[in-house]
Structure formats: C-alpha cells, structure tokens
Amino acid sequence: MLEHGGRLRAAAATYGIALADWLDLSTGINPQGWPVPALPPAVWQRLPEEEDGLLDAAAGYYGNAGLLALPGSQAAIQLLPTLFPPASVACLGPLYQEHPQAWQRAGHRVRELPTLARALAAATPYVLLCNPNNPTARALPRTELLAAAQKLAARGAWLIVDEAFIDPVPAESLASLAGTAAAANLIVLRSLGKFFGLAGVRVGFVFAAEKIRAQLAQRLGPWSVAGPSREVARLALQDSAWQMTARQRLFKDSRRLAALLADLGEVEASALFVIVRSVAAEALHRFFAQRAILTRHYAPQPLLRFGLPGDESGWQRLQAALEIWKKNAV
Amino acid sequence: MLEHGGRLRAAAATYGIALADWLDLSTGINPQGWPVPALPPAVWQRLPEEEDGLLDAAAGYYGNAGLLALPGSQAAIQLLPTLFPPASVACLGPLYQEHPQAWQRAGHRVRELPTLARALAAATPYVLLCNPNNPTARALPRTELLAAAQKLAARGAWLIVDEAFIDPVPAESLASLAGTAAAANLIVLRSLGKFFGLAGVRVGFVFAAEKIRAQLAQRLGPWSVAGPSREVARLALQDSAWQMTARQRLFKDSRRLAALLADLGEVEASALFVIVRSVAAEALHRFFAQRAILTRHYAPQPLLRFGLPGDESGWQRLQAALEIWKKNAV
Numbered sequence: 148m149l150e151h152g153g154r155l156r157a158a159a160a161t162y163g164i165a166l167a168d169w170l171d172l173s174t175g176i177n178p179q180g181w182p183v184p185a186l187p188p189a190v191w192q193r194l195p196e197e198e199d200g201l202l203d204a205a206a207g208y209y210g211n212a213g214l215l216a217l218p219g220s221q222a223a224i225q226l227l228p229t230l231f232p233p234a235s236v237a238c239l240g241p242l243y244q245e246h247p248q249a250w251q252r253a254g255h256r257v258r259e260l261p262t263l264a265r266a267l268a269a270a271t272p273y274v275l276l277c278n279p280n281n282p283t284a285r286a287l288p289r290t291e292l293l294a295a296a297q298k299l300a301a302r303g304a305w306l307i308v309d310e311a312f313i314d315p316v317p318a319e320s321l322a323s324l325a326g327t328a329a330a331a332n333l334i335v336l337r338s339l340g341k342f343f344g345l346a347g348v349r350v351g352f353v354f355a356a357e358k359i360r361a362q363l364a365q366r367l368g369p370w371s372v373a374g375p376s377r378e379v380a381r382l383a384l385q386d387s388a389w390q391m392t393a394r395q396r397l398f399k400d401s402r403r404l405a406a407l408l409a410d411l412g413e414v415e416a417s418a419l420f421v422i423v424r425s426v427a428a429e430a431l432h433r434f435f436a437q438r439a440i441l442t443r444h445y446a447p448q449p450l451l452r453f454g455l456p457g458d459e460s461g462w463q464r465l466q467a468a469l470e471i472w473k474k475n476a477v
Numbered sequence: 478m479l480e481h482g483g484r485l486r487a488a489a490a491t492y493g494i495a496l497a498d499w500l501d502l503s504t505g506i507n508p509q510g511w512p513v514p515a516l517p518p519a520v521w522q523r524l525p526e527e528e529d530g531l532l533d534a535a536a537g538y539y540g541n542a543g544l545l546a547l548p549g550s551q552a553a554i555q556l557l558p559t560l561f562p563p564a565s566v567a568c569l570g571p572l573y574q575e576h577p578q579a580w581q582r583a584g585h586r587v588r589e590l591p592t593l594a595r596a597l598a599a600a601t602p603y604v605l606l607c608n609p610n611n612p613t614a615r616a617l618p619r620t621e622l623l624a625a626a627q628k629l630a631a632r633g634a635w636l637i638v639d640e641a642f643i644d645p646v647p648a649e650s651l652a653s654l655a656g657t658a659a660a661a662n663l664i665v666l667r668s669l670g671k672f673f674g675l676a677g678v679r680v681g682f683v684f685a686a687e688k689i690r691a692q693l694a695q696r697l698g699p700w701s702v703a704g705p706s707r708e709v710a711r712l713a714l715q716d717s718a719w720q721m722t723a724r725q726r727l728f729k730d731s732r733r734l735a736a737l738l739a740d741l742g743e744v745e746a747s748a749l750f751v752i753v754r755s756v757a758a759e760a761l762h763r764f765f766a767q768r769a770i771l772t773r774h775y776a777p778q779p780l781l782r783f784g785l786p787g788d789e790s791g792w793q794r795l796q797a798a799l800e801i802w803k804k805n806a807v
Contacts, residue, residue, distance in 0.1 A: 153526055176522070183521045191709065192510045194676045196483055218548055218679075218701060225698040245698070252695070346524045347704025349548075365582070368555040368575070371548060373703045374677025379521065 155441055164439045170461050171454070173443040175281060175312060175420040177397065178457030180344020181383040190374040201372075201381045205352055208384040209337060210323035215360040216380075218371050220311060220338040220351030221245065223363065227307065227334065227353075228253035230362050231273060237266035239276035241283060241448060246275055246309065263287060267295060274299060277309040278319075282445050282452050284415040284422045289319045293330065296321075300332040307334045314342030315394050315418035325354035334359060341419055342393065343383050348376040394418070400455045403462070407469060408453060423451045431472070438468045485771055494769045500791050501784075503773040505611060505642060505750040507727065508787030510674020511713040520704040531702075531711040535682055538714040539667060540653035545690040546710075548701050550641060550668040550681030551575065553693065557637065557664065557683075558583035560692050561603060567596040569606035571613065571778060576605055576639065593617060597625060604629060607639040608649075612775050612782050614745040614752045619649045623660065626651075630662040637664045644672030645724050645748035655684035664689060671749055672723065673713050678706040724748070730785045733792075737799060738783060753781045761802070768798045 154173055159166045206212035217223055224245050228236075233254035238247050240259030247257040255273070260266045266274050274295070279286040296306045313320050314337075325335035334355040340346035350372055353363060372380075383389070397418040405416040412425025425431065428451040432444035443452040456462045484503055489496045536542035547553055554575050558566075563584035568577050570589030577587040585603070590596045596604050604625070609616040626636045643650050644667075655665035664685040670676035680702055683693060702710075713719075727748040735746040742755025755761065758781040762774040773782040786792045 153528060156526070156528060174524075180518075180522045183518065185515065188510075188513065189677070191513045191677045192506070192674050194504075194670075195679075196486070198483060198486060218703070221698050221700060225696070249698075340524075344522050347519070347521045349525075349700055349703040366555070368551050368579075370551060370679055373548070373679040373706045375705050376703045 154443075158436055158441050162436050162439070168439050170440045170456065170464050172456065172461075172465070173441040173452070174346075174454050175341055175417075175452065176346050176454065177342055177344035177393065177419060178455055178461075179393070179396070181379075181386065181389055181393075183345075183379055184382070186375050186378050190378045193374065195370050195372060195374040195377050199377055199381065201377045201384075204381045204384040209320070209352065209354065211325065211327065211354050213326045213354060213357065213360070215353045215355075215363055216372050216377070217351050217353060217363070217367060218373075218376075219340065219349040220309065220336040220353075221349075222367065222371070223336050223351060223353045224249050224309075226363055226366050227359075228255055229366070230359060231255075231305070234273065235269070235271040236273040236275055237269040237271040238274075239263060239266055239280065241445070241450075242275075242277050243281050243309065243311075246277070250275070263291065263295060267298060270302075272304045273307065274304065275307040275309075277311065279312045279417045281312060281420075282422055282443075282448075282450050284417040284420065286316075286319065286417065289321060292321060293324070296330050296333045300330075303332075305332050305334060307336070309336045311336065311338040312341050312417055312419055313337075314390075315397050322352075322354045326356040326359070331356050339380055339383065342397075345379065345383065348379050349373070350376050350380040397455070404453060404455055407466060410473060411451075411469075412449075419455065421453045423453065424449055425451065434472055435468055438464075438471075440465060440468055484773075488766055488771050492766050492769070498769050500770045500786065500794050502786065502791075502795070503771040503782070504676075504784050505747075505782065506671055506676050506784065507674035507723065507749060508785055508791075509723070509726070511709075511716065511719055511723075513675075513709055514712070516705050516708050520708045523704065525700050525702060525704040525707050529707055529711065531707045531714075534711045534714040539650070539682065539684065541655065541657065541684050543656045543684060543687065543690070545683045545685075545693055546702050546707070547681050547683060547693070547697060548703075548706075549670065549679040550639065550666040550683075551679075552697065552701070553666050553681060553683045554579050554639075556693055556696050557689075558585055559696070560689060561585075561635070564603065565599070565601040566603040566605055567599040567601040568604075569593060569596055569610065571775070571780075572605075572607050573611050573639065573641075576607070580605070593621065593625060597628060600632075602634045603637065604634065605637040605639075607641065609642045609747045611642060611750075612752055612773070612778075612780050614747040614750065616646075616649065616747065619651060622651060623654070626660045626663045630660075633662075635662050635664060637666070639666045641666065641668040642671050642747055642749055643667075644720075645727050652682075652684045656686040656689070661686050669710055669713065672727075675709065675713065678709050679703070680706050680710040727785070734783060734785055737796060740803060741781075741799075742779075749785065751783045753783065754779055755781065764802055765798055768794075768801075770795060770798055 228250040235256045322335045324330040325333040338351040428449045558580040565586045652665045654660040655663040668681040742753045758779045
C-alpha cells in the first residue's frame with residue numbers, strides 16, 4: 148500500500164516544530180470546506196438507507212442519475228481494476244499513484260504515457276487519466292476526451308476519468324454522460340474530498356454503465372457509506388449558493404497563489420492547487436518546511452505542489468517566507 | 478444482494494401508517510445508543526489518519542492490539558471469503574444470511590448445520606458462526622468455542638466468529654485471543670452497531686493473524702473508515718462509564734421484555750433482543766404491525782424478533798397491544 152497522510156506529523160518530527168504551528172499547504176483540499184451543521188441523531192444510530200435523498204441530490208448536482216455512491220472515490224480506484232480481465236492499461240502520467248498500483252495489484256500491465264494521443268495509440272483495452280490531473284494540474288478539454296471515448300468505443304475499449312479536482316469547472320465534467328447511451332464505455336469518478344473540503348467524510352461517486360455499477364455495488368455490499376457522511380454529502384450537494392461562492396473564491400485565491408509563486412519556476416494552476424516545476428523543488432520544500440510551511444514535493448520529479456492558504460494570516464506567512472527566499476536567491 | 482433496511486418504510490406503505498407513528502422493534506440495535514457530541518471540524522475536512530487514537534482505544538476495549546478497523550463488520554463479511562481458496566464452509570444455522578451469501582459469491586460451498594458438533598464433524602476447512610447468534614439468540618460458551626478452535630487448528634482449519642451482539646457480556650468474547658499465538662486460526666468480527674447503538678457510523682473490527690489483517694487492509698485501501706466515524710468510535714470505546722450503565726440497563730430491559738412476551742411462545746433472550754418461537758409468528762407480526770409496532774419475522778421460520786423499546790411510552794404501547802392479543806386469543 149502507498150504511504151499517505153501522516154505527512155504533517157512526519158514533518159513536525161523531522162523539523163522539530165509542533166503540529167499546531169504548521170501552515171499545511173501540502174494537500175489540494177479546499178481549506179474553507181462546506182460547513183458541517185449539527186446532524187440528527189438518527190444518522191449515527193440507524194443503518195443508512197438508500198432512500199435518504201442522497202442519490203437524488205447527487206443526480207441533481209452531477210446531472211446524471213446513473214450513479215453509485217461509494218466510501219470515497221478510493222473505493223472505486225480499488226475495485227474497478229478487479230472487474231476487468233487482466234490486460235494492459237494506458238495511464239496518462241505522471242498521475243495519482245493509487246490508480247496504477249491498483250491496476251497492477253489486479254494483474255494488469257500498466258503503461259504510463261505522457262499524452263492522450265500516445266495513450267490512444269497504445270491500443271490498450273483500458274485508458275485511464277485524471278482530469279484535471281494531480282500533480283501536474285494539466286486539464287484536457289471535455290470535447291477532446293469525448294472524442295477519445297468514441298474512438299475507444301469503436302474498438303471495444305474503456306475510458307476511465309478521475310475528476311476528483313473538477314468541481315470548480317463543472318462544465319468540463321464528463322459525469323453527465325458517463326455510462327449513458329452517448330458514452331457507454333466511459334467511467335467517471337467524482338469525490339467530495341477536494342472542492343467541498345470534506346476529505347474526512349469519504350463520499351465519492353462512480354458514473355458508469357449499469358452493469359459496472361451493479362458489480363461494484365455487489366463487491367461493496369450494503370451500507371458502505373456511513374449515515375452521517377451520507378447526510379453531510381446530501382446537504383453539501385444541494386447547497387448551490389455555497390458552491391457558487393466557493394468557486395469564485397477558489398479562482399481568486401488560486402490566481403493570487405499562482406502570481407505569488409510565479410518567480411519560483413514554471414507555474415501551472417488549477418483552482419485547488421498550484422504546481423511549481425523547478426530544479427530547486429527539493430530545496431524549496433526544505434526551505435518552507437524550516438519555516439513551518441508544508442508543501443508537497445513529488446520526488447524524484449522537480450514538482451512542488453502548493454495548496455491554498457485558508458486565511459489571510461496564512462497568506463502573509465507564505466508571502467513573508469517567499470520574500471526571504473527571493474532575497475537569498477539574488 | 479440481500480434486501481435490507483427500508484423495512485419500516487415498506488411497513489408504513491403496506492399498513493398505511495405514517496413513518497413517524499411507528500414503534501420500530503425490528504432491529505437488535507440498542508435504542509439508547511452512545512450519545513454523539515459535536516465533533517471538531519477537522520474530522521470532516523481532513524483525511525483520516527491511522528494515528529488518531531482509534532486503534533489504541535479499540536485495543537483497550539477489546540483487549541487485543543492485533544486488530545483492523547473496517548467500515549462496519551459487513552466489510553469483513555464481504556472480504557474474508559475472498560481471501561481463502563474455494564472450498565466448503567460449515568455455518569451454524571440459521572444465521573445472519575450475509576455470511577453464507579458472501580461465501581457462496583466467492584465460490585465456496587456452504588453447509589448450514591444446526592450444532593457446533595456437527596459443524597466440526599463436517600471436516601470443512603472453515604467453520605463460521607455468530608455468537609450470540611442472530612436470529613436464534615443462541616450463545617455458546619467461550620470455553621467450548623476455544624476448544625473448537627484448537628480442534629480445528631490441529632487439522633489446519635479456521636474458525637470465524639461474528640460477535641456483533643456480544644458486547645453486553647464481554648467476558649464471553651474471544652476477541653482478546655483471536656489471531657494471537659493462543660488461537661492463530663481464530664478470526665473474530667466485532668461491531669459498534671448493536672451495543673453502542675451506532676449502526677450508522679459503520680465501524681467494525683477484525684481480530685485475526687497479521688497476514689489476514691494485511692490482506693484485508695490491502696483490499697480495503699486507505700481511509701476506508703470515515704473521519705467522523707473514527708472519532709465517534711474512539712470516544713465511545715473509551716467511555717467505560719457509559720458502557721457499564723448501558724449493560725445494566727440492557728439486562729434489565731431484556732428481562733422485562735422476555736417476561737412480557739413469555740406467553741407468546743418459546744422465548745429466548747439476548748441482552749439486545751428477544752426471540753419468540755411460535756407457529757403464530759406471522760399472525761403476530763401482522764397483528765403488531767396493524768398497531769404500528771414493527772417486529773421482524775424470519776419467514777419461513779416460526780421466529781419473531783423483538784428489539785427493546787427505547788422509552789416508557791414504547792413499553793406501554795407494546796404492553797397494551799399484547800393485552801389485546803391475549804384477550805383475543807382466549
């Protein structure tokens with residue numbers, strides 16, 4: 148299994164700085180997540196029920212009722228490769244490593260390729276990508292991916308798209324078409340972890356043909372998503388006023404972050420994080436960590452990810468550290 | 478997949494009685510569950526971490542640190558059969574039907590046998606039982622099960638015990654030994670759904686040899702239990718004062734319920750529910766449902782399960798209905 152989490156804890160130990168003193172910019176999670184209210188006691192006490200309104204709320208938000216709720220899109224990452232006969236899967240890399248690892252575990256051969264054109268040319272029965280991609284922040288246009296799905300359908304192949312970071316630009320999502328007659332070979336993963344800032348609730352969705360969803364549902368078994376998680380997801384998915392405000396703020400903040408980091412190297416921004424490509428990535432990571440600011444270094448690649456500060460004091464701390472770096476660099 | 482839940486909803490429709498008007502005695506869930514407090518926002522927002530104290534709290538409560546947390550013991554029910562080569566499994570029946578179904582799905586042959594002696598004599602590589610059993614409320618002594626585990630170990634076979642209903646009598650649990658050198662072939666499932674009344678949180682534990690736990694962990698993947706669920710479980714498992722009070726109340730209430738139902742047939746009580754064996758089981762189920770009291774009829778068997786009323790008005794409703802039944806029966 149890949150090592151996840153505990154990064155802040157490890158950094159606190161390595162740099163001898165108390166946990167509470169860190170500015171954690173190491174994730175792509177919205178730091179001003181959907182505010183969870185008090186929940187009715189029944190959601191903790193009773194077994195979750197399918198008829199609790201979550202599926203309707205999700206169908207409305209994603210524009211597709213052909214969906215399955217899961218305990219995080221991670222559950223789909225784990226299970227999808229086990230539904231298909233072992234073969235070759237072309238992944239657009241570098242990408243979130245849980246995907247290739249899960250396909251390998253299920254006996255598939257993984258080919259990591261740098262462009263969609265090359266992934267299609269590899270003639271594998273499965274093509275997998277993240278859009279927008281993490282860590283590179285590369286975003287492929289919806290039209291290009293739809294054309295790819297059609298091309299793949301013509302030779303009986305599947306396209307799997309993980310859209311964990313797409314919520315700020317809903318018009319670019321393929322969720323509304325995945326598994327419908329228009330794109331029966333398309334499978335889309337969505338998550339409440341990033342945009343809604345609800346990584347702890349473990350709620351994700353799969354959009355896919357009915358047969359795929361039924362197989363996933365059987366492997367998950369009943370009640371795979373917790374009652375309080377279902378209730379929070381239902382409320383957050385229906386809160387379109389919060390969603391609109393959050394989108395606007397994320398765009399403003401990610402532009403501010405990209406501008407702030409522009410001098411550090413080649414900068415690519417998504418609404419939820421900014422990626423800096425620089426030969427000094429490792430040194431930068433260390434420099435910020437010594438100042439209790441945690442970033443994410445994708446060693447051995449020269450990529451450094453910065454999440455958004457959650458409040459003005461966080462922005463000020465980041466800016467102050469950047470000024471020292473630039474002064475030293477002169 | 479088996480049909481679960483929605484029973485109250487279905488009964489409301491069948492009998493034309495509004496959902497809110499029912500006294501739901503159809504489950505074996507403690508109606509006065511552990512009271513969930515307000516939780517820190519971070520448990521909803523951040524990815525759950527293994528170092529959050531849940532595993533220590535569980536090791537303390539169950540007396541065994543060789544454990545794995547899962548999204549409900551249902552996750553273990555789904556996954557365990559897939560870890561073992563397809564063969565025959567002897568189940569002590571009648572039992573919770575999710576078990577035999579999961580073994581069948583994984584390609585095993587299921588033999589449902591009425592006694593432990595016959596299950597052992599069947600010479601299968603896997604023996605599975607629920608203790609106390611649901612729906613029969615049969616409880617086998619710990620010593621007898623330990624002897625069975627040793628017998629099975631001698632021929633390289635496994636014993637799997639689902640202890641979802643055992644918390645009121647912790648001294649009878651095998652969790653402290655499962656997977657240790659004393660009982661390496663013993664696998665025990667525990668759950669926070671019943672005694673703690675937290676069926677919605679979806680938290681369960683497996684106690685088993687390290688190799689089994691590692692295989693389960695890999696299939697579950699990271700973050701399989703939600704952050705708020707982990708926090709609630711941690712707090713509930715540490716709340717020994719609540720646990721003691723709850724045990725006393727459950728014993729008092731289940732004795733009261735068994736006495737109340739004594740005239741209906743052959744009565745067997747566990748701390749969390751009472752089972753009535755009667756040829757009139759179906760008629761009784763209908764009679765109570767017409768009075769907005771939902772019980773659980775295990776058709777086609779002559780078994781009717783009554784959970785505990787959660788408050789005095791519930792007791793009074795049940796008692797009033799019973800008096801009408803008895804009057805009519807004379």
